[in-house]
Amino acid sequence: xxxxxxxxxxxxxxxxxxxxxxxxxxxxxxxxxxxxxxxxxxxxxxxxxxxxxxxxxxxxxxxxxxxxxxxxxxxxxxxxxxxxxxxxxxxxxxxxxxxxxxxxxxxxxxxxxxxxxxxxxxxxxxxxxxxxxxxxxxxxxxxxxxxxxxxxxxxxxxxxxxxxxxxxxxxxxxxxxxxxxxxxxxxxxxxxxxxxxxxxxxxxxxxxxxxxxxxxxxxxxxxxxxxxxxxxxxxxxxxxxxxxxxxxxxxxxxxxxxxxxxxxxxxxxxxxxxxxxxxxxxxxxxxxxxxxxxxxxxxxxxxxxxxxxxxxxxxxxxxxxxxxxxxxxxxxxxxxxxxxxxxxxxxxxxxxxxxxxxxxxxxxxxxxxxxxxxxxxxxxxxxxxxxxxxxxxxxxxxxxxxxxxxxxxxxxxxxxxxxxxxxxxxxxxxxxxxxxxxxxxxxxxxxxxxxxxxxxxxxxxxxxxxxxxxxxxxxxxxxxxxxxxxxxxxxxxxxxxxxxxxxxxxxxxxxxxxxxxxxxxxxxxxxxxxxxxxxxxxxxxxxxxxxxxxxxxxxxxxxxxxxxxxxxxxxxxxxxxxxxxxxxxxxxxxxxxxxxxxxxxxxxxxx
Amino acid sequence: xxxxxxxxxxxxxxxxxxxxxxxxxxxxxxxxxxxxxxxxxxxxxxxxxxxxxxxxxxxxxxxxxxxxxxxxxxxxxxxxxxxxxxxxxxxxxxxxxxxxxxxxxxxxxxxxxxxxxxxxxxxxxxxxxxxxxxxxxxxxxxxxxxxxxxxxxxxxxxxxxxxxxxxxxxxxxxxxxxxxxxxxxxxxxxxxxxxxxxxxxxxxxxxxxxxxxxxxxxxxxxxxxxxxxxxxxxxxxxxxxxxxxxxxxxxxxxxxxxxxxxxxxxxxxxxxxxxxxxxxxxxxxxxxxxxxxxxxxxxxxxxxx
Numbered sequence: 001x002x003x004x005x006x007x008x009x010x011x012x013x014x015x016x017x018x019x020x021x022x023x024x025x026x027x028x029x030x031x032x033x034x035x036x037x038x039x040x041x042x043x044x045x046x047x048x049x050x051x052x053x054x055x056x057x058x059x060x061x062x063x064x065x066x067x068x069x070x071x072x073x074x075x076x077x078x079x080x081x082x083x084x085x086x087x088x089x090x091x092x093x094x095x096x097x098x099x100x101x102x103x104x105x106x107x108x109x110x111x112x113x114x115x116x117x118x119x120x121x122x123x124x125x126x127x128x129x130x131x132x133x134x135x136x137x138x139x140x141x142x143x144x145x146x147x148x149x150x151x152x153x154x155x156x157x158x159x160x161x162x163x164x165x166x167x168x169x170x171x172x173x174x175x176x177x178x179x180x181x182x183x184x185x186x187x188x189x190x191x192x193x194x195x196x197x198x199x200x201x202x203x204x205x206x207x208x209x210x211x212x213x214x215x216x217x218x219x220x221x222x223x224x225x226x227x228x229x230x231x232x233x234x235x236x237x238x239x240x241x242x243x244x245x246x247x248x249x250x251x252x253x254x255x256x257x258x259x260x261x262x263x264x265x266x267x268x269x270x271x272x273x274x275x276x277x278x279x280x281x282x283x284x285x286x287x288x289x290x291x292x293x294x295x296x297x298x299x300x301x302x303x304x305x306x307x308x309x310x311x312x313x314x315x316x317x318x319x320x321x322x323x324x325x326x327x328x329x330x331x332x333x334x335x336x337x338x339x340x341x342x343x344x345x346x347x348x349x350x351x352x353x354x355x356x357x358x359x360x361x362x363x364x365x366x367x368x369x370x371x372x373x374x375x376x377x378x379x380x381x382x383x384x385x386x387x388x389x390x391x392x393x394x395x396x397x398x399x400x401x402x403x404x405x406x407x408x409x410x411x412x413x414x415x416x417x418x419x420x421x422x423x424x425x426x427x428x429x430x431x432x433x434x435x436x437x438x439x440x441x442x443x444x445x446x447x448x449x450x451x452x453x454x455x456x457x458x459x460x461x462x463x464x465x466x467x468x469x470x471x472x473x474x475x476x477x478x479x480x481x482x483x484x485x486x487x488x489x490x491x492x493x494x495x496x497x498x499x500x501x502x503x504x505x506x507x508x509x510x511x512x513x514x515x516x517x518x519x520x521x522x523x524x525x526x527x528x529x530x531x532x533x534x535x536x537x538x539x540x541x542x543x544x545x546x547x548x549x550x551x552x553x554x555x556x557x558x559x560x561x562x563x564x565x566x567x568x569x570x571x572x573x574x575x576x577x578x579x580x581x582x583x584x585x586x587x588x589x590x591x592x593x594x595x596x597x598x599x600x601x602x603x604x605x606x607x
Numbered sequence: 608x609x610x611x612x613x614x615x616x617x618x619x620x621x622x623x624x625x626x627x628x629x630x631x632x633x634x635x636x637x638x639x640x641x642x643x644x645x646x647x648x649x650x651x652x653x654x655x656x657x658x659x660x661x662x663x664x665x666x667x668x669x670x671x672x673x674x675x676x677x678x679x680x681x682x683x684x685x686x687x688x689x690x691x692x693x694x695x696x697x698x699x700x701x702x703x704x705x706x707x708x709x710x711x712x713x714x715x716x717x718x719x720x721x722x723x724x725x726x727x728x729x730x731x732x733x734x735x736x737x738x739x740x741x742x743x744x745x746x747x748x749x750x751x752x753x754x755x756x757x758x759x760x761x762x763x764x765x766x767x768x769x770x771x772x773x774x775x776x777x778x779x780x781x782x783x784x785x786x787x788x789x790x791x792x793x794x795x796x797x798x799x800x801x802x803x804x805x806x807x808x809x810x811x812x813x814x815x816x817x818x819x820x821x822x823x824x825x826x827x828x829x830x831x832x833x834x835x836x837x838x839x840x841x842x843x844x845x846x847x848x849x850x851x852x853x854x855x856x857x858x859x860x861x862x863x864x865x866x867x868x869x870x871x872x873x874x875x876x877x878x879x880x881x882x883x884x885x886x887x888x889x890x891x892x893x894x895x896x897x898x899x900x901x902x903x904x905x906x907x908x909x910x911x912x
Contacts, residue, residue, distance in 0.1 A: 158864055165709045165880050169841050172834065173694065180777050203777015206696070210772065213694035217707030220848070224706075227851065 035265050035293025042265070042295065046258035053254040057247020061240050068236045071150050075229050078147070079222050082139050085131050086219045090212060092128040096121060097208045100184060104200045107193040118185060125178060132174050132215075136167050141225070151225075153239075154232030159225060166221050170214040177207035269297045273304060285312050318479075321353075325483050326474060328355035329490075332362065333471040340464060342583040344370045354487040358494060365498040372505040373584050376577070379512045384574050386519050391567035398560030401553050432559075437521040450577065452507040460500035467493040632660035633855045639666075639673015639690030640765050641789045642713050642808040643842045646875055647690060650868045654859055661855060667789065670765030670843075677845050678702050687856055689845040692765025704848040710863045712878035714809040714839045715766060716826045717774070718797050718816040723804075725750050727820035730774060730837075736804060737770075738778035745802060753802035758793060760806075761786040769840040770806045774821065806838070810876035832882050842877070 037045065103117040141147045141160040151159055180203045187196035269292055279287035288308060289301040331349055338346040344366055348359030467490060474486045637647055644667045651663035668676070670691035677689030678700050692713065695705055717733060719725065723745055735742040737757050745753045759782040760767040771780055787793050790811040797803045798815035809826055812818055818826065821838055830836035850857040862868060869879040 158861070161881060162709070162864070165841075165883065166707070168883055169707075169709055176772060183776070199777060202779050203772070206768070207772055207777055209696035209698060210694040212697050213707070216697060217694075217709075220706055224851075 035295055035298070038295050039262075039266065039297070042262050046255070046262055049258055050251055050255035054247070054251040057244065057251055060247060061244045064236070064240050064243060068150075068233065068240075071146050072229055072233055075147050075150055076226065078139065078144075079226055079229075082135060083219060083222050085135060085139075086215060086222070089128050089131040090215050090219065092124050092131070093208060093212045093215060096124045096128070096181065097205065097212075099124065100181065100200055100204050100208075103184075103188060104193075104197045107188060107196065114188065118188060121181065121185060125181060128174065129178070132171060135218075136171055140164055140167060150232045151228055153235050154228050154230075155235070156228040156231065159221075159228055163218075163221055163225070166214070166218045170211070170218050173207065173211040173214040177204075177211045180204055180207050265293065266297060269293075269301070273297070273301055276304065280308060285315070322479075322483050325353060325355050325487070328353060328359070329471050329474040332359050333468065335359070336362065336464065336467065336471070339366055340468075343585050344373065345585060354484070354491070358487065358490055361491065361494050361498065365494065365501055368498070368505060369501045370586050372501065372508060373581055373586055375505075375512075376508050376581050377586075379508065379515075380574055380577050380581070383515060383570065384578075387567040387570040387574060390519075390570075391564055394560045394563035394567065398557055398564070401556035401560065448511075450511060450573065453504050453511070454580075456500045456504040456507060460497055460504065463493055463497040463500060467497065630660065631658045631855050631858055633662075635661070635663045635688065635855060635859060636676075636686040637663060637665045637688040637690060637844075638668055638676040638686040639688075640670045640692045640842065641667040641791075642670075642692050642715075642766055642810070642840075643690045643710065643844075645810065646711065646842075646868070646872050646877055647844075647863075649871055649875070650863055651859075653867065653871075654862050658858075663859065669761065669763035669788070670768070671763040674700055674845055677847065678705060687846065687849075687853075688860075689843075691843040691845060692840045693768045694843070695845055700845075702847065706846050706848040706850070708844040708846065708850075708860050708863070709880055710842045710844050711869070711872045711880050712831065712839055712883055713842050714826050714828075714831050714836075714876070714878060715769060715806055716809045716812055716838065717804065717806050717819040717821060718794075718812055719819055720797055720799075720801050720803045721815065721817050722801050723750050723753070723817060725819065726817075727823050729822055730776070733821070734775050734778055737780035737782075738775055740781065756784065756800055756803045757782045758784055758796050758800070758803055758805035759786050760790075760793065761788055764788075765840065766790065766806060766808060770838065773837045773839075774806070828878060828882065831878060832884050834884075839878070 035042075099117055099121050103114065103121065106113040106117055141151060141163050148157070148160055151157055180199060184196050184199050184204060187193070187199060269290075273289050276287045276289040285308065288305050291298050291301045291305070328349065328351065332355060335346045335348045346366070348362050350356050350360045350363065470486055470490045470493060474483065474490070635651075637651065644665060648665045651665050655661055655663060666686075670693050673686065673689035673691050674695050675689075676684060676686035678695075679685045695707070717728065725745070725748060728748070732742060732748060736755050737759070742748065743755055745751055745755055757780070759780050764786075767780065767786075771777060787796055787805075790807045793805050793807045794811055794813070794816060797805045797807075804819075809818070820826075821836065824830050824836045826836055826838065831839045844860065844863065846856060846860070850860050864880070869881065873879050
């Protein structure tokens, strides 16, 4: 039952294998696309990924740092430039103050100097106006998002607003002062020198001081901005350190993760493959490796599966062969049992396998035995006929001799005495020869060969019983080797069986030959006896002396008795032989034609 | 891996310490402008509520007194912060460490006694009253027949300096009466003296006096933030640049800039610093031309006088 289930499963697997190449069985292929790649590529990719993460982290930090340094240096550059401008502006304010006072001094003294003073004041005014207006228009932090960002990084976002306020303050004080200075210049131009002097004293100086003060506040604030940028730089460095650590952790985790995935993929599948091989080792020939991925391990798994499929197929084939052999051996065994029971009509199935060939050999042997039996039967019949004939002849001869003896002894004339005596002598001699021949025939021609035949038959029987044991062994045989070995042994047994049968046949032939030869001699001697006796019988017993006559009669009677006794003995032997072949049933029509009658025996047979 | 995580945590911790609030303690002396004094007093109260171990002493005395106090070399008199309505003149306060912190804007107003039914004055008229003495009676300006009584602040007053700079165009202001020391006293004096005219912080003014437009422009927020109304001033808190080393000082100055104090300033009729706008003329490239035009106009006005 389990065997058939197993076979069915194996069949299913075989069809599966036949339908799709095992290399294309994509179980869980999509779950880990990494496994599609060769192991070397997997490892390379893993390390490349880690290197990429590390490089990316380092690069990111580098870029951040470069970016930050760039921003900072730009900021510092701007601050420095602004500082230079504003310091120049401060100088211009101071110069305007000095020049204004000088203008008041020069007024009414030197018209030329006054003109120079005026133009100087105007040019200073426009210079300073350019500086402060340019600063307010272009250089405020909140007009530069990158600078604002940098300040925000340092936690000083509010500084931009303060700067704007201070710039507003500087601008306002400057505009107020400039209004007064313009008025001053107007007064000078209009030659209101007293008004101009008053304006210079009461308004010019304090407003110039205000403008200077506001400008100084702005310059000083730029100094604070510089230290704020320093704070921002420190804060960014901290951020970069954190980024570096995070990148390092990521790279580490990346390396670890990729390594873990790869090793998991490789080690787990190798372990699974190992389990499969071990399971097969322990007899679970159904076990198969799962093919995951397309890399080397997957290839090995496919190969192992294919190998297992092949091995299982071979096992299956062997098992089928063994079953077929066992069945054939069973059939052969039953045939042999039938034949062993005596029915020689059985015919074993013939095929190309060893058992079939065995059956063929068996058939040949049985056929030979069958022919031998038929021949034996024929021979027995012939012998039977001959012995009966001989007995009746001897009976007739004895009756004749008795009759001749009871009638008055024949007086034989002189002329025939000598011949009669000679004839008597030869008859006696012939008769004794016949007796000798019959005796020899009985001793050697029949009995000895029969004994040999019986021995050979014994041997054949032993051989057949050994064969039977071999068959039993074959039926229980499990492995192909055993089957082959047993089959060889059986072939040997059959050969020895065949040899025994052959010997039986030979012996039977020899016995037939000898018996036939002996009987021929007997027949010839009897003929010779019959021929010299004719004249005597025809002449009417003229030449025999009474003494001789009595002697002849006696001898003849003895001879006839001996012949009768021999033929009876022969009958007994024939009965024995008939009884010994009686259990064998053979087709009446021998396919190879009737056994040819041997020699002169045919004559007896036909009579 | 563990080591890396530990390092990361340590770094994060280091970064965090800088941010964490340290408990503040100590004493601050703030002195100066009486115009800014109400705001600073209230802000100091709030700050002391938040930081119980801090004591801030806010004193008045006038803007220049505040500047004197902050730049004083005498430890007993030295203030940490000098409040001022005016800029510290570099010639008078040459200390290079003197650092200006603009806290808010205080709007000023010219006020008259309630019995003067005039709502607006030209700057030339104001100058005629305070500087030149050309206007002696309100009927010259279309008002009742009352003598004009200008009331001025002392020389230490930032309000007076601002009035001179931004209303009188730098001219002196004179008064037959003795100068008054504080804005509150000015308010009382104007309210009780018929025909009186003076100037004070708008935050101090109330219904007992009449607030006058200058050149037809009212002291309103939008006119100040756009700089069309001239009579206002930045409120300065001067320090000697110790705010980076003195955590308490730095925190208090930051607190003054905070939205809490800025909205408080708005409630008390100051103008938050953020509300101020750069003059449009400065941002466009026509600043010079505008300035010249303004100057020319001022000149014309003066020539009329």
